[in-house]
Amino acid sequence: MILYSLRRLLQLIPILFGVLVVTFILFNVAGGSPAALMLGKNVSARQLEEFDEQRGFNKPLFFGYWTATRAYESHREVPFPPGWRQVEGARLERDRLILERAAEVPLAFAPRAGLLFRWTVRYRTAGVYQLEWSDAEGENRLDLPPAPRGRTVSLLVRSGGEGGDGRLRFAPRSEREPPLEILRLTLERRMESPWDSQFAYFLRRLLRLDFGESLATGQPVLQMMREGIGPSLLLMIPIFFGELVLAITLALFCAWFRDRWPDRLIVTVSVLLMSVNYLVWIVMGQYWLAFRWNWFPLWGFESWRYLLLPWLIGLFSGLGGSVRFYRTVMLDEMYRDYVRTAFAKGVPLRVVLFRHVLRNAMIPILTQSVMALPFLYTGSLLLESFFGIPGLGYLSVNALNSLDVDVVRAVVVIGTVLYVVANLVSDICYALVDPRVRLK
């Protein structure tokens, strides 16, 4: 048994890793720049860079020494940043830049002192040009020899020093040099360690349970979640157990009256219940039960009375599906040989149902319930936001609407980890009650 649990625990590691990679890719890679997403469009590059630095987005994604910087951004789509338009003597063409006289590379801001940068220039010219820059070591100069077929030069610059802000100037050697064509110009920042990546940062923060701060409220996300979990559990636990008990009772009832009219009625009603959209349950419940008939309070979270209607709606909306599921489970057992034997030797239906069938049906029921446990934690996204219950579901819907990435990520990551753990627990429970599983 212990061996089985350990084996299962080991299998958990790759899955957990996969889930973390997917979450990371979803939020850090596929989502584009979170800074632009959150701060909006009209912010300076320096603000974006500070935002990125605070949240670790200015590092390489998985591994590497070099990373982009917002001081001078060049992409495949925009090879030269729009700052070049303000530079006199520079002419932007589709895929190259033509300099006719001395020009300084437009930086969005002066980078912080003490960082190591690398400029890479690919140029083409018939004349003789010079590169000038000042850095921590003072004024520097580099000759660019004529290169009619193109040449690439890269130079390392350490920012800082006296007036050394890492600015780069292209200067012709004389007045009458032919123009300089710049085909590519990139600026990269050197990382101190290649392992210092966004992914490592993500994992490290997860291990420290540091989920950052909400952009909307400025509160730490962890604290928000700690406050939200209570109301969510208050809402979901009664729904969970109520549904479990009710659905199993009805399923046993179905099994009792198998293939007679009460069974068919329950099955039909549960298919009908399943087809009603969740939203409709909520809107109708709120309108008729709370607004028209005034049986329940409509909105808020002040006393237990406020939870009655959400409980009721949660119970009914899930009931159809679970009755069908548990009925299938019961009927699967009803056709087994041991049940036939029990009937044949004269055991009454009552005893067969409660002693034989229900016990064996406990295995899938247990699995199903344990797997449903992580969903208690997120609460119900809709129920909470409709009834104003300040739980995690409410929190996530608000965060989704206000693009509060840190909160959404925290909810998703914790939900996933809980789900994976519940998976493990359910397998172990399974093995505990059914010894056959362990031998496989």
Added chain:
Amino acid sequence: MIPDAPYGTLIRTRSLWGNAVRRLWRRLDLRVCLLVIALFTAAALWGEVVYWRYRLRDQTPPYNRVDMSRAYRPPSPWSRPFARAVEALGPRASRFAILRKGIANLFEHPLGTDNLGRDVAQRLIQGARIAFQVGIITSLIAIPIGVILGLIAGYFGGWVDDLIVWIYSTVASMPGLLFILAIAMVAGKGLKGVYLGIGLMTWTGLCRLIRAEVIKHRDRPYVTAARTLGAGPVRIMFRHILPNVFHLVIISFSLRFPSAIGTEVFMSFLGIGVQGEPSWGIMISNARLRLWHGMWWEMTAVTVAVFVVVLAFNLAGDGLRDALDPRLRTGDTP
């Protein structure tokens, strides 16, 4: 089963598919469901025609045209214009004239208008179009992923199988709705996020089923025979094994349709789905606010539409499953 027959007599047998169709058609409730699905498809296609017609002409389509003079009109039998028209005809009006007025009125706004004077029936049809699109496109994303990965994993086994099992266990162990919403948030507002979210999160069930089934088929004589004849793995997988497991695809398609519709309604209700066009979720969220003003018809129309379509798909899916794959039978078809 071959019935008892003298040796050498020719027995007429039916294929699995022919049998399934016959079994489906024999049941009246399933015939009704198929009819509802056909109507839904027709409405969606009609909605598509209307949409493109106005889009190509660069006009505001009628379902988005705001006309405050027509706002809050109840469905025709309850609407005041009809009563007024009958009154205007005078007490001695012929029944024929009243009937004609009634019919003319019925075609104007059969389901009434909403708070901005837009026709509810036309918006409902546009909602059917969006729901249909979501059902089809998410299936086009999810089913190929599930089928191809399932076939590869089941056929090759070994480390390929381990890798694919790892991928789908990873995806399956992510809480579905939260990830769908997160993917949609990352992809940006609009239908693209809905398609990607639902499509990328719901292929695991089919993949698992196909893989398990292919493992059973892998060493059947017909596969060995194909291999002996020199067929390559791609040919064996897609020409020989896939037709034998294809019923799983059909069943999965019919069962995922209603849940995709439900998820779309939910997402567009939250404001993540389609923008600037009527979908069922948007109509529900709009109608919910007007319900308090006594505008019951929009809510009723959408509710009934969603309910009927989802119910038809649920029942048809169950029926299809019973007809095509007796082992998956839930045993609850009355």
